Amino acid sequence: xxxxxxxxDSRVCLEYEQSFASKIGKGKCLSFASGRMAxxxxxxxxxxxxxDEVIVTGFTCSVVIESIIKTxxxxxxxxxxIDTLGTCVxxxxxxxxxxxxxxxxxxxxxxxxxxxxxKDIAKSKxxxxxxxxxxxxGSKILGKTLGAFxxxxxxxxxxxxxxxxxxxxxxxxxxxxxxxxxxEERNRKAFKLSLARRFGVILRICIxxxxxxxxxxxxxxxxxxxVLYRLxxxxxxxxxxxxxxxxxxxKRKIDKTHRLPPELAYLGSMEINIWPVKAEVxxxxxxxxxxxxxxxxxxxxxxxxxxxxxCYIVPLRVVFLVRDSNLRDRIMELLDKNSIWFTSPIISRKxxxxxxxxxxxxxxxxxxxxxxxxNLPVDLSENxxxxxxxxxxxILNDV
Ligand SMILES: Cc1ncc(COP(=O)(O)O)c(C=O)c1O
Numbered sequence: 171x172x173x174x175x176x177x178x179d180s181r182v183c184l185e186y187e188q189s190f191a192s193k194i195g196k197g198k199c200l201s202f203a204s205g206r207m208a209x210x211x212x213x214x215x216x217x218x219x220x221x222d223e224v225i226v227t228g229f230t231c232s233v234v235i236e237s238i239i240k241t242x243x244x245x246x247x248x249x250x251x252i253d254t255l256g257t258c259v260x261x262x263x264x265x266x267x268x269x270x271x272x273x274x275x276x277x278x279x280x281x282x283x284x285x286x287x288x289k290d291i292a293k294s295k296x297x298x299x300x301x302x303x304x305x306x307x308g309s310k311i312l313g314k315t316l317g318a319f320x321x322x323x324x325x326x327x328x329x330x331x332x333x334x335x336x337x338x339x340x341x342x343x344x345x346x347x348x349x350x351x352x353x354e355e356r357n358r359k360a361f362k363l364s365l366a367r368r369f370g371v372i373l374r375i376c377i378x379x380x381x382x383x384x385x386x387x388x389x390x391x392x393x394x395x396x397v398l399y400r401l402x403x404x405x406x407x408x409x410x411x412x413x414x415x416x417x418x419x420x421k422r423k424i425d426k427t428h429r430l431p432p433e434l435a436y437l438g439s440m441e442i443n444i445w446p447v448k449a450e451v452x453x454x455x456x457x458x459x460x461x462x463x464x465x466x467x468x469x470x471x472x473x474x475x476x477x478x479x480x481c482y483i484v485p486l487r488v489v490f491l492v493r494d495s496n497l498r499d500r501i502m503e504l505l506d507k508n509s510i511w512f513t514s515p516i517i518s519r520k521x522x523x524x525x526x527x528x529x530x531x532x533x534x535x536x537x538x539x540x541x542x543x544x545n546l547p548v549d550l551s552e553n554x555x556x557x558x559x560x561x562x563x564x565i566l567n568d569v
Pocket of ligand 1: 203204205206207230231234276302304305325326327328338339
Protein backbone atom coordinates (compact mmCIF):
# COMPACT_ATOMS: atom_id res chain seq x y z
CA UNK A 171 0.00 0.00 0.00
CA UNK A 172 2.93 2.32 0.71
CA UNK A 173 3.67 2.59 -3.00
CA UNK A 174 0.60 4.82 -3.29
CA UNK A 175 1.89 7.40 -0.84
CA UNK A 176 3.91 9.39 -3.34
CA UNK A 177 1.71 8.72 -6.34
CA UNK A 178 0.20 11.86 -7.72
CA ASP A 179 -2.37 10.53 -10.12
CA SER A 180 -5.96 10.14 -9.06
CA ARG A 181 -6.62 6.96 -11.02
CA VAL A 182 -6.90 4.87 -7.87
CA CYS A 183 -9.49 7.29 -6.47
CA LEU A 184 -11.41 7.26 -9.73
CA GLU A 185 -11.55 3.46 -9.77
CA TYR A 186 -12.73 3.43 -6.15
CA GLU A 187 -15.38 6.06 -6.82
CA GLN A 188 -16.67 4.20 -9.89
CA SER A 189 -16.75 0.93 -8.06
CA PHE A 190 -18.55 2.46 -5.03
CA ALA A 191 -21.09 4.24 -7.26
CA SER A 192 -21.87 1.02 -9.13
CA LYS A 193 -22.95 -0.56 -5.82
CA ILE A 194 -25.46 2.23 -5.17
CA GLY A 195 -27.11 2.90 -8.52
CA LYS A 196 -26.61 4.49 -11.91
CA GLY A 197 -25.02 7.72 -10.58
CA LYS A 198 -21.48 8.86 -9.83
CA CYS A 199 -19.36 9.24 -6.71
CA LEU A 200 -16.62 11.53 -5.41
CA SER A 201 -14.37 10.66 -2.49
CA PHE A 202 -13.29 12.98 0.35
CA ALA A 203 -11.28 12.72 3.55
CA SER A 204 -14.56 12.56 5.50
CA GLY A 205 -18.33 12.36 5.12
CA ARG A 206 -18.81 15.82 6.63
CA MET A 207 -16.63 17.35 3.88
CA ALA A 208 -18.80 15.63 1.26
CA UNK A 209 -21.90 17.09 2.92
CA UNK A 210 -20.45 20.58 3.18
CA UNK A 211 -19.41 20.57 -0.50
CA UNK A 212 -22.87 19.41 -1.51
CA UNK A 213 -24.69 22.08 0.52
CA UNK A 214 -22.35 24.72 -0.90
CA UNK A 215 -22.91 23.66 -4.49
CA UNK A 216 -26.66 23.86 -3.87
CA UNK A 217 -25.93 27.49 -2.83
CA UNK A 218 -27.39 26.92 0.60
CA UNK A 219 -26.33 29.68 2.99
CA UNK A 220 -27.54 32.53 5.16
CA UNK A 221 -31.32 32.84 5.59
CA ASP A 222 -31.76 29.19 4.50
CA GLU A 223 -32.89 26.28 6.62
CA VAL A 224 -31.75 22.68 6.41
CA ILE A 225 -33.85 19.97 8.01
CA VAL A 226 -31.81 17.41 9.92
CA THR A 227 -32.64 14.82 12.55
CA GLY A 228 -31.86 15.52 16.20
CA PHE A 229 -30.27 12.08 16.50
CA THR A 230 -27.03 12.51 14.66
CA CYS A 231 -23.36 13.33 14.91
CA SER A 232 -22.24 16.87 15.74
CA VAL A 233 -20.20 17.06 12.53
CA VAL A 234 -23.36 16.90 10.42
CA ILE A 235 -24.75 19.94 12.19
CA GLU A 236 -21.39 21.69 11.90
CA SER A 237 -21.37 21.19 8.13
CA ILE A 238 -24.76 22.92 7.94
CA ILE A 239 -23.76 25.76 10.25
CA LYS A 240 -20.55 26.28 8.29
CA THR A 241 -22.58 27.18 5.19
CA UNK A 242 -24.36 29.90 7.20
CA UNK A 243 -27.69 28.03 7.07
CA UNK A 244 -29.77 27.19 10.15
CA UNK A 245 -30.24 23.54 11.15
CA UNK A 246 -33.90 22.77 11.88
CA UNK A 247 -34.21 19.67 14.00
CA UNK A 248 -36.80 17.00 13.25
CA UNK A 249 -37.52 13.95 15.35
CA UNK A 250 -36.85 10.29 14.62
CA UNK A 251 -39.41 7.58 14.06
CA ILE A 252 -39.54 5.06 16.89
CA ASP A 253 -39.99 2.31 14.26
CA THR A 254 -36.88 3.04 12.18
CA LEU A 255 -34.79 5.31 14.46
CA GLY A 256 -34.30 7.35 11.27
CA THR A 257 -35.92 10.61 10.12
CA CYS A 258 -39.63 10.87 11.02
CA VAL A 259 -41.98 11.79 8.16
CA UNK A 260 -44.58 13.58 10.33
CA UNK A 261 -41.94 15.70 12.01
CA UNK A 262 -40.49 16.70 8.63
CA UNK A 263 -43.96 17.78 7.43
CA UNK A 264 -44.35 19.98 10.52
CA UNK A 265 -41.00 21.70 10.10
CA UNK A 266 -40.93 22.58 6.40
CA UNK A 267 -41.04 26.33 5.85
CA UNK A 268 -40.55 28.70 2.93
CA UNK A 269 -36.87 28.86 3.95
CA UNK A 270 -36.26 25.09 3.79
CA UNK A 271 -33.70 24.37 1.08
CA UNK A 272 -32.76 20.78 1.90
CA UNK A 273 -33.90 17.79 3.93
CA UNK A 274 -31.17 15.49 5.19
CA UNK A 275 -32.72 12.09 5.74
CA UNK A 276 -30.77 9.85 8.06
CA UNK A 277 -30.94 6.06 7.85
CA UNK A 278 -29.80 4.76 11.23
CA UNK A 279 -27.96 1.53 12.08
CA UNK A 280 -28.58 0.15 8.57
CA UNK A 281 -32.38 0.45 8.96
CA UNK A 282 -33.99 2.40 6.09
CA UNK A 283 -36.00 5.50 7.00
CA UNK A 284 -39.29 6.02 5.13
CA UNK A 285 -37.42 7.55 2.20
CA UNK A 286 -40.16 6.89 -0.38
CA UNK A 287 -42.65 9.15 1.43
CA UNK A 288 -39.96 11.73 2.15
CA LYS A 289 -38.97 11.75 -1.52
CA ASP A 290 -42.57 12.58 -2.51
CA ILE A 291 -42.71 15.39 0.07
CA ALA A 292 -39.40 16.91 -1.07
CA LYS A 293 -40.40 16.66 -4.73
CA SER A 294 -43.77 18.34 -4.19
CA LYS A 295 -42.10 21.23 -2.31
CA UNK A 296 -39.08 21.44 -4.67
CA UNK A 297 -36.66 20.90 -1.80
CA UNK A 298 -33.38 19.03 -2.19
CA UNK A 299 -33.39 15.58 -0.63
CA UNK A 300 -30.04 14.39 0.74
CA UNK A 301 -29.66 10.89 2.18
CA UNK A 302 -27.22 10.49 5.03
CA UNK A 303 -26.06 6.89 4.60
CA UNK A 304 -23.04 7.24 6.89
CA UNK A 305 -24.40 4.53 9.19
CA UNK A 306 -26.36 2.51 6.63
CA UNK A 307 -24.40 0.97 3.79
CA GLY A 308 -25.86 -1.74 1.58
CA SER A 309 -29.46 -1.82 2.85
CA LYS A 310 -32.28 -1.73 0.29
CA ILE A 311 -35.95 -0.88 -0.09
CA LEU A 312 -37.82 -2.92 -2.71
CA GLY A 313 -34.46 -3.89 -4.20
CA LYS A 314 -33.15 -0.30 -4.52
CA THR A 315 -30.06 0.56 -2.49
CA LEU A 316 -30.12 3.38 0.07
CA GLY A 317 -28.39 6.41 -1.34
CA ALA A 318 -30.08 6.11 -4.73
CA PHE A 319 -33.40 7.70 -3.65
CA UNK A 320 -32.35 11.29 -2.95
CA UNK A 321 -30.97 14.06 -5.16
CA UNK A 322 -27.67 13.14 -3.57
CA UNK A 323 -26.34 11.08 -0.70
CA UNK A 324 -23.33 11.02 1.57
CA UNK A 325 -21.43 8.11 3.06
CA UNK A 326 -18.71 7.85 5.69
CA UNK A 327 -15.98 5.23 5.72
CA UNK A 328 -14.54 6.26 9.07
CA UNK A 329 -13.32 3.31 11.15
CA UNK A 330 -16.60 2.91 13.05
CA UNK A 331 -18.66 2.68 9.87
CA UNK A 332 -19.74 -0.30 7.74
CA UNK A 333 -16.97 0.29 5.17
CA UNK A 334 -13.73 1.07 6.92
CA UNK A 335 -10.89 3.13 5.46
CA UNK A 336 -10.11 4.63 8.94
CA UNK A 337 -11.07 8.07 7.64
CA UNK A 338 -13.03 8.89 4.50
CA UNK A 339 -16.33 9.86 2.97
CA UNK A 340 -18.16 9.80 -0.35
CA UNK A 341 -20.73 11.84 -2.16
CA UNK A 342 -23.11 10.14 -4.58
CA UNK A 343 -25.25 11.94 -7.15
CA UNK A 344 -27.83 9.97 -9.09
CA UNK A 345 -28.57 12.14 -12.06
CA UNK A 346 -27.62 15.84 -11.94
CA UNK A 347 -24.45 15.58 -14.00
CA UNK A 348 -23.92 19.36 -14.33
CA UNK A 349 -23.61 19.70 -10.58
CA UNK A 350 -21.44 16.62 -10.47
CA UNK A 351 -19.01 18.10 -12.96
CA UNK A 352 -18.53 21.28 -10.92
CA UNK A 353 -18.09 19.25 -7.75
CA GLU A 354 -15.59 17.02 -9.49
CA GLU A 355 -13.47 19.97 -10.59
CA ARG A 356 -13.51 21.37 -7.05
CA ASN A 357 -12.72 17.97 -5.59
CA ARG A 358 -9.65 17.45 -7.79
CA LYS A 359 -8.31 20.83 -6.67
CA ALA A 360 -9.07 20.27 -2.98
CA PHE A 361 -6.34 20.06 -0.34
CA LYS A 362 -4.28 16.93 0.17
CA LEU A 363 -3.88 15.50 3.65
CA SER A 364 -0.49 16.02 5.27
CA LEU A 365 2.00 13.17 5.06
CA ALA A 366 2.02 12.94 8.88
CA ARG A 367 -1.70 12.23 8.88
CA ARG A 368 -1.43 9.79 5.99
CA PHE A 369 1.30 7.81 7.73
CA GLY A 370 -0.71 8.05 10.94
CA VAL A 371 -3.69 6.46 9.18
CA ILE A 372 -1.53 3.60 7.93
CA LEU A 373 -0.12 3.03 11.43
CA ARG A 374 -3.67 3.07 12.75
CA ILE A 375 -4.79 0.50 10.15
CA CYS A 376 -1.99 -1.84 11.21
CA ILE A 377 -2.79 -1.51 14.92
CA UNK A 378 -6.55 -1.81 14.50
CA UNK A 379 -6.19 -4.89 12.28
CA UNK A 380 -3.96 -6.48 14.93
CA UNK A 381 -6.48 -5.88 17.69
CA UNK A 382 -8.54 -8.53 15.92
CA UNK A 383 -5.77 -11.11 16.47
CA UNK A 384 -4.83 -13.19 19.52
CA UNK A 385 -5.56 -11.85 22.98
CA UNK A 386 -1.97 -10.92 23.95
CA UNK A 387 -1.39 -8.98 20.72
CA UNK A 388 -4.80 -7.41 21.24
CA UNK A 389 -3.84 -6.28 24.73
CA UNK A 390 -0.60 -4.69 23.47
CA UNK A 391 -2.42 -2.99 20.62
CA UNK A 392 -4.98 -1.52 22.98
CA UNK A 393 -2.14 -0.19 25.09
CA UNK A 394 -0.50 1.40 22.02
CA UNK A 395 -3.85 2.93 20.99
CA UNK A 396 -4.14 4.40 24.50
CA VAL A 397 -0.66 5.93 24.26
CA LEU A 398 -1.38 7.36 20.80
CA TYR A 399 -4.59 8.88 22.11
CA ARG A 400 -2.65 10.65 24.86
CA LEU A 401 -0.22 11.99 22.28
CA UNK A 402 -3.03 13.22 20.08
CA UNK A 403 -2.24 16.90 20.64
CA UNK A 404 1.25 16.61 19.12
CA UNK A 405 0.69 15.47 15.57
CA UNK A 406 -1.94 13.93 13.30
CA UNK A 407 0.55 11.09 13.01
CA UNK A 408 -0.44 9.96 16.51
CA UNK A 409 -4.17 10.57 16.11
CA UNK A 410 -5.06 10.80 12.41
CA UNK A 411 -8.82 11.25 12.76
CA UNK A 412 -10.44 14.38 11.46
CA UNK A 413 -11.90 15.95 14.51
CA UNK A 414 -14.91 18.11 14.72
CA UNK A 415 -14.32 21.72 13.67
CA UNK A 416 -15.97 23.44 16.62
CA UNK A 417 -14.95 21.40 19.56
CA UNK A 418 -11.23 21.00 19.31
CA UNK A 419 -8.19 23.12 19.47
CA UNK A 420 -7.62 25.38 16.53
CA LYS A 421 -4.45 23.57 15.52
CA ARG A 422 -5.97 20.17 15.00
CA LYS A 423 -9.13 21.06 13.21
CA ILE A 424 -9.39 20.54 9.48
CA ASP A 425 -11.97 22.94 8.24
CA LYS A 426 -11.09 22.88 4.55
CA THR A 427 -12.24 20.17 2.19
CA HIS A 428 -9.58 17.52 1.62
CA ARG A 429 -9.41 14.70 -0.90
CA LEU A 430 -9.21 11.07 0.03
CA PRO A 431 -5.58 9.96 -0.46
CA PRO A 432 -5.07 7.20 -3.04
CA GLU A 433 -3.82 4.63 -0.51
CA LEU A 434 -7.17 4.88 1.29
CA ALA A 435 -9.06 4.69 -2.00
CA TYR A 436 -7.15 1.48 -2.64
CA LEU A 437 -8.17 0.20 0.78
CA GLY A 438 -11.76 1.22 0.03
CA SER A 439 -11.73 -0.83 -3.19
CA MET A 440 -10.58 -3.84 -1.17
CA GLU A 441 -13.39 -3.21 1.33
CA ILE A 442 -15.91 -3.21 -1.53
CA ASN A 443 -14.57 -6.55 -2.74
CA ILE A 444 -14.95 -8.22 0.65
CA TRP A 445 -18.26 -6.50 1.48
CA PRO A 446 -20.53 -9.46 0.46
CA VAL A 447 -18.80 -11.63 3.08
CA LYS A 448 -18.90 -8.87 5.74
CA ALA A 449 -22.57 -8.19 5.02
CA GLU A 450 -23.44 -11.86 5.37
CA VAL A 451 -21.71 -12.03 8.77
CA UNK A 452 -23.52 -8.91 9.97
CA UNK A 453 -26.90 -10.21 8.80
CA UNK A 454 -26.34 -13.65 10.37
CA UNK A 455 -25.20 -12.26 13.74
CA UNK A 456 -27.98 -9.69 13.88
CA UNK A 457 -30.62 -12.32 13.05
CA UNK A 458 -29.46 -14.50 15.94
CA UNK A 459 -29.27 -11.59 18.37
CA UNK A 460 -32.70 -10.27 17.37
CA UNK A 461 -34.17 -13.80 17.66
CA UNK A 462 -32.84 -13.99 21.19
CA UNK A 463 -34.01 -10.49 22.15
CA UNK A 464 -37.51 -11.18 20.72
CA UNK A 465 -37.94 -13.94 23.31
CA UNK A 466 -38.27 -11.15 25.92
CA UNK A 467 -40.73 -8.63 24.43
CA UNK A 468 -41.51 -7.05 27.80
CA UNK A 469 -37.81 -6.32 28.41
CA UNK A 470 -36.30 -5.46 25.02
CA UNK A 471 -38.01 -3.05 22.61
CA UNK A 472 -36.88 -3.61 19.04
CA UNK A 473 -37.37 -1.19 16.12
CA UNK A 474 -40.43 -2.45 14.20
CA UNK A 475 -38.81 -1.77 10.82
CA UNK A 476 -36.43 -4.72 11.22
CA UNK A 477 -39.42 -6.91 10.32
CA UNK A 478 -40.42 -4.88 7.24
CA UNK A 479 -40.55 -7.36 4.34
CA UNK A 480 -39.92 -4.58 1.80
CA CYS A 481 -36.51 -3.91 3.32
CA TYR A 482 -33.24 -5.76 3.00
CA ILE A 483 -31.21 -4.65 6.01
CA VAL A 484 -27.48 -4.90 6.48
CA PRO A 485 -27.22 -3.88 10.13
CA LEU A 486 -24.46 -1.64 11.42
CA ARG A 487 -25.32 -2.64 14.98
CA VAL A 488 -28.15 -4.49 16.69
CA VAL A 489 -30.21 -1.82 18.38
CA PHE A 490 -32.90 -1.95 21.07
CA LEU A 491 -34.27 -0.11 24.09
CA VAL A 492 -34.04 -1.28 27.68
CA ARG A 493 -36.10 0.75 30.14
CA ASP A 494 -35.20 -1.23 33.27
CA SER A 495 -32.20 0.70 34.63
CA ASN A 496 -30.84 -2.25 36.61
CA LEU A 497 -30.81 -4.49 33.55
CA ARG A 498 -29.41 -1.70 31.41
CA ASP A 499 -26.51 -1.19 33.81
CA ARG A 500 -25.77 -4.91 33.82
CA ILE A 501 -25.72 -5.04 30.01
CA MET A 502 -23.57 -1.93 29.87
CA GLU A 503 -21.00 -3.71 32.04
CA LEU A 504 -20.48 -6.13 29.16
CA LEU A 505 -19.62 -3.31 26.80
CA ASP A 506 -17.35 -0.37 26.52
CA LYS A 507 -19.93 2.29 27.45
CA ASN A 508 -18.46 4.75 24.96
CA SER A 509 -19.17 2.26 22.22
CA ILE A 510 -22.94 2.73 22.63
CA TRP A 511 -24.09 5.15 19.99
CA PHE A 512 -26.56 7.98 20.41
CA THR A 513 -26.84 8.23 24.16
CA SER A 514 -27.54 11.92 23.53
CA PRO A 515 -29.49 13.63 20.73
CA ILE A 516 -26.31 15.02 19.16
CA ILE A 517 -23.25 12.88 19.72
CA SER A 518 -19.45 13.41 19.66
CA ARG A 519 -19.71 16.95 20.96
CA LYS A 520 -17.92 18.81 23.67
CA UNK A 521 -20.18 21.86 23.51
CA UNK A 522 -23.70 22.14 24.90
CA UNK A 523 -26.70 21.15 22.78
CA UNK A 524 -27.77 24.77 22.62
CA UNK A 525 -24.49 25.68 20.88
CA UNK A 526 -25.78 23.58 17.98
CA UNK A 527 -29.12 25.47 18.11
CA UNK A 528 -30.73 22.40 19.70
CA UNK A 529 -33.21 23.17 22.50
CA UNK A 530 -34.21 20.47 24.96
CA UNK A 531 -37.58 19.10 23.87
CA UNK A 532 -36.95 19.73 20.14
CA UNK A 533 -36.99 15.98 19.43
CA UNK A 534 -38.85 14.12 22.21
CA UNK A 535 -38.52 10.65 20.66
CA UNK A 536 -34.79 11.08 20.04
CA UNK A 537 -34.34 12.28 23.63
CA UNK A 538 -36.30 9.33 25.04
CA UNK A 539 -34.46 6.80 22.84
CA UNK A 540 -31.07 8.20 23.82
CA UNK A 541 -31.87 7.46 27.47
CA UNK A 542 -32.70 3.80 26.92
CA UNK A 543 -30.73 2.81 23.85
CA UNK A 544 -28.32 -0.10 23.70
CA ASN A 545 -26.59 -1.17 20.52
CA LEU A 546 -24.34 -4.13 20.05
CA PRO A 547 -21.67 -4.85 17.44
CA VAL A 548 -22.45 -7.40 14.72
CA ASP A 549 -19.03 -7.70 13.09
CA LEU A 550 -18.13 -10.61 15.36
CA SER A 551 -17.14 -14.19 14.66
CA GLU A 552 -19.90 -16.78 15.08
CA ASN A 553 -18.38 -17.92 18.39
CA UNK A 554 -18.10 -14.38 19.75
CA UNK A 555 -21.72 -13.77 18.84
CA UNK A 556 -22.82 -16.93 20.66
CA UNK A 557 -20.76 -15.87 23.70
CA UNK A 558 -22.43 -12.46 23.65
CA UNK A 559 -25.90 -14.05 23.54
CA UNK A 560 -25.00 -16.41 26.38
CA UNK A 561 -23.76 -13.52 28.49
CA UNK A 562 -27.00 -11.62 27.86
CA UNK A 563 -28.97 -14.75 28.83
CA UNK A 564 -27.01 -15.09 32.07
CA ILE A 565 -27.71 -11.46 32.94
CA LEU A 566 -31.40 -11.98 32.34
CA ASN A 567 -31.42 -15.05 34.57
CA ASP A 568 -29.66 -13.05 37.31
CA VAL A 569 -31.91 -10.00 37.44
C1 LIG B 1 -25.03 9.93 10.90
C2 LIG B 1 -23.70 10.47 10.48
N1 LIG B 1 -23.61 11.20 9.36
C3 LIG B 1 -22.43 11.72 8.92
C4 LIG B 1 -21.27 11.52 9.64
C5 LIG B 1 -19.98 12.15 9.16
O1 LIG B 1 -19.02 11.23 8.83
P1 LIG B 1 -17.45 11.59 8.92
O2 LIG B 1 -17.01 11.25 10.31
O3 LIG B 1 -16.80 10.71 7.88
O4 LIG B 1 -17.30 13.03 8.61
C6 LIG B 1 -21.31 10.77 10.82
C7 LIG B 1 -20.09 10.53 11.61
O5 LIG B 1 -20.04 9.81 12.56
C8 LIG B 1 -22.57 10.24 11.26
O6 LIG B 1 -22.66 9.51 12.39
